[in-house]
Amino acid sequence: MYIFFYIVLFFLVAYGILIDYYRSAWENIPPLQIVARINHETIVTIIIPARNEEKNIANCIQSILQQSYPLQLIELIVVNDHSTDRTEEIIKKFHHPSIKLINLQEHIDDTKVYSYKKKAIETAIAQSLGELIITTDADCIASHNWVEYMVELYDQQNAAFIAAPVKINDNHSLLSIFQCLDFITLQGITGASVQKKMYSLCNGANLAYQKKAFQEVEGFSGIDSIASGDDMLLMYKIYKKFPDKIYFAKSQDAIINTEPMTNWKSFFHQRIRWSSKADKYEDRRVFWTLLAVYFFNLSILFFLIAGFFNINSLLLFLILIITKTIIEFPFVYSVADFFGQKYLMNYFFFLQPLHLFYIVVIGALGKFTTYQWKERKIKL
Numbered sequence: 001m002y003i004f005f006y007i008v009l010f011f012l013v014a015y016g017i018l019i020d021y022y023r024s025a026w027e028n029i030p031p032l033q034i035v036a037r038i039n040h041e042t043i044v045t046i047i048i049p050a051r052n053e054e055k056n057i058a059n060c061i062q063s064i065l066q067q068s069y070p071l072q073l074i075e076l077i078v079v080n081d082h083s084t085d086r087t088e089e090i091i092k093k094f095h096h097p098s099i100k101l102i103n104l105q106e107h108i109d110d111t112k113v114y115s116y117k118k119k120a121i122e123t124a125i126a127q128s129l130g131e132l133i134i135t136t137d138a139d140c141i142a143s144h145n146w147v148e149y150m151v152e153l154y155d156q157q158n159a160a161f162i163a164a165p166v167k168i169n170d171n172h173s174l175l176s177i178f179q180c181l182d183f184i185t186l187q188g189i190t191g192a193s194v195q196k197k198m199y200s201l202c203n204g205a206n207l208a209y210q211k212k213a214f215q216e217v218e219g220f221s222g223i224d225s226i227a228s229g230d231d232m233l234l235m236y237k238i239y240k241k242f243p244d245k246i247y248f249a250k251s252q253d254a255i256i257n258t259e260p261m262t263n264w265k266s267f268f269h270q271r272i273r274w275s276s277k278a279d280k281y282e283d284r285r286v287f288w289t290l291l292a293v294y295f296f297n298l299s300i301l302f303f304l305i306a307g308f309f310n311i312n313s314l315l316l317f318l319i320l321i322i323t324k325t326i327i328e329f330p331f332v333y334s335v336a337d338f339f340g341q342k343y344l345m346n347y348f349f350f351l352q353p354l355h356l357f358y359i360v361v362i363g364a365l366g367k368f369t370t371y372q373w374k375e376r377k378i379k380l
Contacts, residue, residue: 016327018293032149032250040069046064046077049124051087064076069151074147077127081120102127117230139259140256150249157245158245160241160245162208164208166255166257180260190248202232204230297356304356
């Protein structure tokens with residue numbers, strides 16, 4: 001038992017080095033600032049895939065129509081993905097010249113589609129006018145200056161791909177708080193990874209990329225048989241072609257806001273979908289890092305379970321979980337501060353045991369089960 005503990009202790013030290021690496025990288029991302037200008041020239045196409053989003057789509061569209069960026073330079077394409085509710089009807093009610101509706105079922109053969117979201121984005125890009133493509137989700141709300149800041153980074157750096165921050169709104173339930181803390185950590189790793197040119201994470205709810213870059217890497221070709229991955233796997237494809245042109249938009253004005261999953265079942269299905277592509281990365285550094293972190297958390301959980309039979313194992317578990325919390329706290333606190341959610345850190349320690357179970361269970365289910373998303377059952 002003690003030999004195993006010393007092995008885990010070694011991984012704990014390595015984990016501490018990794019988390020501090022992320023913290024340092026996150027804090028060193030240069031903040032995105034606007035350069036005052038009179039005339040804007042970049043034409044932007046915003047793409048929103050939408051399936052059964054009658055509760056959200058109107059607010060999402062409205063937040064885009066109220067952008068500070070000139071509306072005449074924004075093309076908004078909403079792709080209706082086989083919705084069976086009032087989504088299409090609500091979109092048509094806007095009657096706005098900037099909005100274009102595409103019904104996906106008119107453009108695809110359902111028998112040959114593995115990822116409807118990728119196909120929706122691909123179809124929209126084929127009909128787009130903008131040189132800069134921005135994607136978000138139908139259940140998201142854009143900050144007022146969102147497009148302006150994304151364009152600013154694109155113009156400043158001639159960026160091929162931009163990962164940008166996503167914030168889950170807290171409704172003060174246990175599920176909401178848990179999701180927010182988990183997602184804050186993922187967002188911090190996203191920014192840190194981009195800063196260190198590792199490109200292991202990003203989120204499709206807030207991405208931008210040059211249409212020319214998308215076309216040069218042949219879009220989703222080669223990854224279109226994977227159900228998810230319209231974000232991270234595409235980022236890696238573009239990185240291989242444009243290694244010095246990937247950026248993270250670190251600004252509160254570039255944040256996209258979204259609501260938490262409303263129940264644990266939906267939350268688990270979402271996270272299983274995310275974890276299902278963990279072994280699809282060509283960059284094996286990402287895979288081995290994820291695997292090491294997974295087994296590190298699994299080993300801590302082992303001591304907890306063994307603690308029901310051996311008091312010494314329980315003591316070792318407490319030592320490990322407290323140390324892990326101390327290691328993670330400065331990093332997560334820094335990211336939470338950026339998102340204006342520092343108060344969530346009051347719950348950080350108490351949710352650590354639950355987070356252990358979550359990582360272990362989701363990591364396993366992400367490879368060995370199916371999940372449901374948008375009323376579709378997905379096979380892994």
